[in-house]
Amino acid sequence: MANYEPPVTDYDSIVENCTCAFCGCNCDDLDYLIKDGHVVGVRHACRLGASKIMEDMDQRLMVPMIRGEDGELAETDWDTALDKAAELIAGAIRPIFYGWSETSIETMHHGLELGELVGAVLDNQATICHGPSLQAVQNAGYPISTLGEVKNRADMCLYTGSNAMNSHPRHMARYSTFPRGYFRPRGRFDRTVVTLDPKYSDTAKMSDIWVGFEQNGDYEFYNAIRAVLKGKKLQKEFISGIPKEDVEELAEAMKNVQFGALFFGLGLTHTLSKQRNIDIAIQMVADLNSYTKWILMPMRGHFNVNGFNIFMAFETGFPYGVDFARGYQRYMNGETNTIDLLTRKECDVFMVIAADPGAHYPGGAIKHLAEIPVIQVDIHWGPSTEIADVVLPGSFVGVEVGGTSYRMDGVPIWMKKAIDKPESCRDDEWIIKELLERVKKIKAEQGALASK
Amino acid sequence: MTYVDKPAIPKVVKFDEPNAKLRNKLDVMLNTGSDIYQGACKKRGSTLKDEYRKVAGVAYMDPKDMAKLGVSNWDHVKVISDWGEVVVNAAHSRDAPHEGTIFIPKGPWANVVVSPETYCCCDPTYKGIMCTVEKTDDDVLLMADLMRAVYKKYVKDEEGIKDLATLGEMPVYKKL
Amino acid sequence: MEYVLKNGIVYDPANKVAGEKKDVMFKDGKIVDSVSADAKVLDVTDKIVMPAGIDPHAHVAGPKLVVGRIYRPEDSRKGVTHKTDVTRSESGFSIPSCPSTGYRYSRMGYGTVVEAAVPPLEAKHTHEEINSIPNLDIVPLSLFGNNWFVLQYAKQNQIEDLAAFVAAWLKIAKCYGVKIVNPCGSEAWGWGMNVHGLDDPAPYWDVTGREVVTALAKANEMLGMPHSVHVHPNDLGHPGNYPTTVSTMDALKDIEKNSTVRGQTMHLTHAQFHAYGGTSWRDADSGADHIADYVNKNDHITIDVGQVTLDETTTMTADAPMEFDLYKLSGLKWANKDVELETAAGIVPVIYSGKAPVNSLQWAIGLELFLKVNDPWKVCLTTDHPNAGPFIRYPRIISWLMSNERRQEMMDNREVHPWSHRRTSLASLEREYDFNEIATITRAGPAKIYGFQDRGALTPGYNADIAVFDINPNDIDPSRNPEAIEKGFSTAMYTIKDGEILVKDGDIVKVVKSQTLWTNVKGMEEQEKAVMERVMPDFTRYYTVKFENYQVHDKYLPNPIVTEVQAGK
């Protein structure tokens, strides 16, 4: 056991029931071990959660910076950095404020006000992950439930296009597969787990049934299941590479459970049929409800990616990619979304809050970011810092500052603060509010000038 | 303490695979996406470091494909698509077999070769990209160097990029 | 600041003022008897003056609404308006965004709205939305009718423990009262089933809707809550459901009322959806007679109607099995949202059309209920927004209630399908509401039903929540001028909230933060503690959040209005 690490015993205090600020599972049962104002250990978190909480301080953004003429970032004071950012935003014609999925709802409130003021596009990571899912939801419906329903009732859990063991490591342990629920007192033994994935993924390895259909075979496969559910005979011997008898058997099994839950991930949204894959998965779940109970749920990635969609929907009526350029909100998928705006080279100032486009956008979109000013609000030096012109160091929601987030199933959670932030950093909420105030001031001055 | 140590990749590439006809270039389908090592490394914030290059600057391949190309673990390969080309490490996939497809975890290296095309539905095409893989002696760049070499945002002499000193594994900025 | 609203025609049913010309004065946010000579005079000569409106049942904030908005951009696109110097841009028709909701109610002269369905697990979400709705006070009701703990207490008939549980949970969710939706049916939906009628037990729990409703009503009275239990009975929307409705009301007949501020022990909500005769949609007809009859003869019941407005709208209710049935009927996209241990919810778009026989029947049944319940204090104006139509149609409904001519015209010229008169008695109902009755069903009545002691009347000391409409009641014949009535009530000349002018001549001139009403029960602390200790092991085992993170912290109610009640008193 070369990697064995002894448990941390040297700590001053424990803060219980903290919420993990990583994936959409929002596990709220973490214990932080605190020593000298730092988290020195985490209990209950998975590898991902722990890695974020036990962050690498080498790359922690500690001071505001502005990129100089020489192309190098240089430390500056908060006032100068905020003024510079405010000036860029106030002068922008087509600004995008992107990110938000790793910060609090409280921060979003100020961001939205700023966006409405200057006529920005507000968009979040959904645009590059579950955007097609939301589109599909708008086409075909949204039969979901909270995760506790799955834990207490589900006797079949089906993962499709989602490698939960890698992207949401405690999902199976905490919500779906392993926990003992009211009607599933034996936990794992009371449930059948199915994984549909071309890859024999780590999740597939944990499952009772693995259906390894062909790459891009999703749509055809669900279509076949729907056909079987509707009592049709399959004409082809193989459906997406799977023998038709197996498809029929699976459909029959799905029909005969008491409560089924389908979790889907980016494997569906990122293949060619995109939202159409989800359309048909939703319709399949709706069909299944004529026989028994089924729900589905997108495996949302960041801890507040769903939060942003919810927040924007109740504030503006639209979940993401909301464009205020005309003085009212517009939402057109594929038109008012970040990647499209960047590849069309429309955007002239880009602010990224708690996200890393440098790490996650296709190069074709980043190329435009290389041509315009980029403002970054984040906690770590990352690929986006390499293309940023103003850098504003924020603080860590759920560790250094409290905030509201929404779990993948829409359950709201207050993520409390456990330790103080580094002295030279500021809370995201404060930063965005400051920007708002400063932009308001610039606009007021411009207004006064214009009226003279 | 680190949370990104990976299990050792088994060295199972067999060059005597019966159908492993050595080739210079393979046509493959590229998938990208999250994997736990990349995710952990990214979120703990150590993206400048070699550990990030190891977890995200890597193409996971079917051992048969590796055999055809004559590469072993941590050999460098160049992946070329319609949108760009990038040098990454080759490594044996834990999810094999899946001949003809490679997997690069999401990150700056994958970004260079994926498609920004959203087909009017907001989401770029991260999976199912047709590309080629070939063996190369070029280095796999560290994150900062890669960003500089690909996007050239702050370089004045674009020709001279390859001669510039590396930006290294720690943040580079002027302190007050 | 002091103000006088001068020379208006005042309708203040709670104070028995019915159309008198008199001044209304207010100072520092409250109604007063007299003001000094410095008071600012607002000339409202011959205009209608009423207390600000109170909507006793709507769905304006929370998880269901947001699912609706996320999955129906086509609805959001309908109501988009440009921002102004005062207001933000608006969106939505049946499910407006939070700011739009506040502005639109405010323009109609409303000041208070009840959000009728809060699942405690997601109460933080509801409160977040409430905070984004401007210009209104919001009254959230918490869902109890399918809560697992409630099911157990009801089955064992442990009323005192149940009362302590309710008291504790209202503190946790920060809600005003007790809502029951399809008792046991939403739990059955956890398995894709429903219960049929009041005596069909929930699967596994072996407890019936009758037991749950009765137990909660008893607990509610034991606590002396300001509002009675608020009941959406079983079998909503099913032909032949009126007997279930009548037996639900009858089940609570003998429960002793323990409140001086309200008259009822049960509020039946959106009665229209529960007043159907027949056996299927083929032979369905009106059951309004039976419901109205029961309400007329019994004083423990009040109702709101849930009037169908003949619009495309979005239905959303904790009665999730009903929504699935609706989806199967219409084929329009189905959303569902079940909440662990607490409730379910379903959402389906609906197009209520005057061409459709069933929708026309529903339209007529709603109006029948309004016209057949004799005492306007027992019936309130609602559309169960957005279920039977959006709240912005209230003025149109008022115009229908005030004009028999208009109703007949709609039936005659086929704006509604003949089922509206063939299968109901609407054509024979000549009653027309007067302005005082309108003020009762939209203001005074709801205030009484909720036990409000600070609004719904122009009593000195009450909040200065006042609406002025540009209608001269002595000069207009509402029977002949339905359009003018609708227009007059759509855009208030003044909406005044806590003494501040928020709307002038139909435009928002000021935006203020919303306030949230909730009920804090005192005097059961010991029992509450004991109950919490007992439920905690199950809570930890079966919920997926920690109790610490489940509660609604005070932070989510920046502007609370707390009603304190002494249990048992």
Ligand code: SF4
């Ligand atoms: S599963 Fe997700 S939320 Fe839970 S500990 Fe792991 S990373 Fe954090």
Ligand SMILES: [Zn+2]
């Ligand atoms: Zn309702």
